[in-house]
Amino acid sequence: MKFQPKVTTNLFSAVGLAVALFAAPCFGDSQVRIVRLSQVEGDVSIDRNTGQGFERAILNLPVTQGVKIKSAANGRAEIETEDGSTIRIIPNTTIEFPQLTLRDSGAKVSTVNIVEGTAYVRFAGAKDDELNLTFVREKIALAQSAHLRIQVGDTDAVVGVLKGEVEIKGASGEVTVAKEHKATFDLADQDKFKVARDFSEEPFDTWDKQQDQYRDRYASNAYSSYSPYAYGTSDLNYYGSFSNVPGYGTMWQPYFAGAGWDPFMNGAWAFSPGIGYGWVSGYPWGWTPYHYGSWMYVPTNGWMWQPGGAWMGLNTMPVYVNAPPTFIAPRSPVIESPRTVPVNNGPRVTQVGNSPSRVQIPTNSAGLGIGRGSVLNLSQLSQTVQQKGFVDARMHTVNVGNMAWGRNEYGYSGYRGHTYGGSSLSSVGTAHTLSAGHAGSTGHR
Numbered sequence: 001m002k003f004q005p006k007v008t009t010n011l012f013s014a015v016g017l018a019v020a021l022f023a024a025p026c027f028g029d030s031q032v033r034i035v036r037l038s039q040v041e042g043d044v045s046i047d048r049n050t051g052q053g054f055e056r057a058i059l060n061l062p063v064t065q066g067v068k069i070k071s072a073a074n075g076r077a078e079i080e081t082e083d084g085s086t087i088r089i090i091p092n093t094t095i096e097f098p099q100l101t102l103r104d105s106g107a108k109v110s111t112v113n114i115v116e117g118t119a120y121v122r123f124a125g126a127k128d129d130e131l132n133l134t135f136v137r138e139k140i141a142l143a144q145s146a147h148l149r150i151q152v153g154d155t156d157a158v159v160g161v162l163k164g165e166v167e168i169k170g171a172s173g174e175v176t177v178a179k180e181h182k183a184t185f186d187l188a189d190q191d192k193f194k195v196a197r198d199f200s201e202e203p204f205d206t207w208d209k210q211q212d213q214y215r216d217r218y219a220s221n222a223y224s225s226y227s228p229y230a231y232g233t234s235d236l237n238y239y240g241s242f243s244n245v246p247g248y249g250t251m252w253q254p255y256f257a258g259a260g261w262d263p264f265m266n267g268a269w270a271f272s273p274g275i276g277y278g279w280v281s282g283y284p285w286g287w288t289p290y291h292y293g294s295w296m297y298v299p300t301n302g303w304m305w306q307p308g309g310a311w312m313g314l315n316t317m318p319v320y321v322n323a324p325p326t327f328i329a330p331r332s333p334v335i336e337s338p339r340t341v342p343v344n345n346g347p348r349v350t351q352v353g354n355s356p357s358r359v360q361i362p363t364n365s366a367g368l369g370i371g372r373g374s375v376l377n378l379s380q381l382s383q384t385v386q387q388k389g390f391v392d393a394r395m396h397t398v399n400v401g402n403m404a405w406g407r408n409e410y411g412y413s414g415y416r417g418h419t420y421g422g423s424s425l426s427s428v429g430t431a432h433t434l435s436a437g438h439a440g441s442t443g444h445r
Contacts, residue, residue: 093117
């Protein structure tokens with residue numbers, strides 16, 4: 001007989017409303033969609049329509065219709081949609097999401113406006129889904145897979161196509177741009193355009209390529225067996241593993257999660273008008289396991305994520321099952337305000353000495369502070385950490401435009417002085433174990 005665990009928490013009514021919205025059929029276009037702020041490096045700000053204007057962006061914040069995101073001179077970010085499509089922005093870029101709708105047919109329609117700067121767009125081309133890209137007076141309607149770079153400056157705008165073929169409609173008519181071609185629009189002369197095959201590489205092309213290589217390497221079509229949507233799949237496969245646990249079924253657990261770890265040690269409470277506070281995980285893999293299924297404490301394994309149930313929307317309150325007596329339940333702030341309230345109770349990766357590439361990974365860090373693809377063999381390192389308490393490792397470091405990327409207070413972006421950017425994933429991150437020892441209890445609750 002399959003084990004039926006006892007649920008030790010109640011969902012708030014707001015969560016029930018969010019679940020109902022996602023589970024119920026839609027009549028006419030709906031605005032209940034959320035997409036994921038899947039990567040944040042350096043200084044990135046977000047306007048979430050809370051009335052507070054721009055605030056500091058944090059990883060895994062839900063992005064909804066009307067949201068605006070901008071990066072400073074040292075900032076980069078990625079937004080991921082349900083089918084795994086991505087929009088990446090480099091320094092000094094502003095984008096907005098005027099449309100994130102779900103049609104009654106189930107098709108998803110997204111519109112992204114590039115206000116200024118540079119955005120890399122990779123559209124997966126899921127059946128019936130549409131992605132509209134607008135800039136100045138131009139529009140690109142994508143219905144098939146494509147990969148492109150859009151640069152919006154003061155006097156001109158340039159669209160370069162890395163994959164596929166796109167049609168651009170605007171003030172000066174229509175133009176089709178093929179792979180490895182670019183179209184340049186003269187913003188001072190009625191957006192007159194010219195198309196050329198002079199497709200020169202830009203400094204951040206390699207960073208964009210590195211992110212694609214990471215996703216392609218760790219993506220899996222098996223996500224349909226544990227999630228309704230594809231986003232977050234690569235992060236789950238890189239930062240943890242699935243296993244079949246007798247009496248429980250298919251379960252997932254992050255690497256570097258010991259007996260003292262729980263899924264709510266690091267993150268933030270984010271307030272949404274009309275809904276209230278929702279939990280935003282601080283872990284780089286922390287999207288799907290906090291919008292679907294539940295966290296369960298398995299006596300022989302510790303905390304594990306069990307898929308299932310209904311997809312939860314904007315307001316995701318912590319869902320946990322069979323919590324041990326020592327577990328401290330997460331509680332949202334008492335006073336409601338539009339601000340984001342951080343929670344930092346668990347350990348994270350730290351820099352060792354003066355070398356930005358040498359880091360110490362402690363037990364219960366659960367991947368916090370490990371950049372995407374920067375260290376391989378996480379499974380093997382995790383076993384060493386569980387035995388010894390921590391492990392010193394090397395992370396691959398690369399440069400983009402001689403810019404250094406500092407870790408923000410949530411630990412999402414790497415290490416101060418650590419430079420990120422482009423190289424092929426094949427050269428990213430063979431970890432070299434340097435030493436191991438007892439980690440102590442620093443940062444534990």
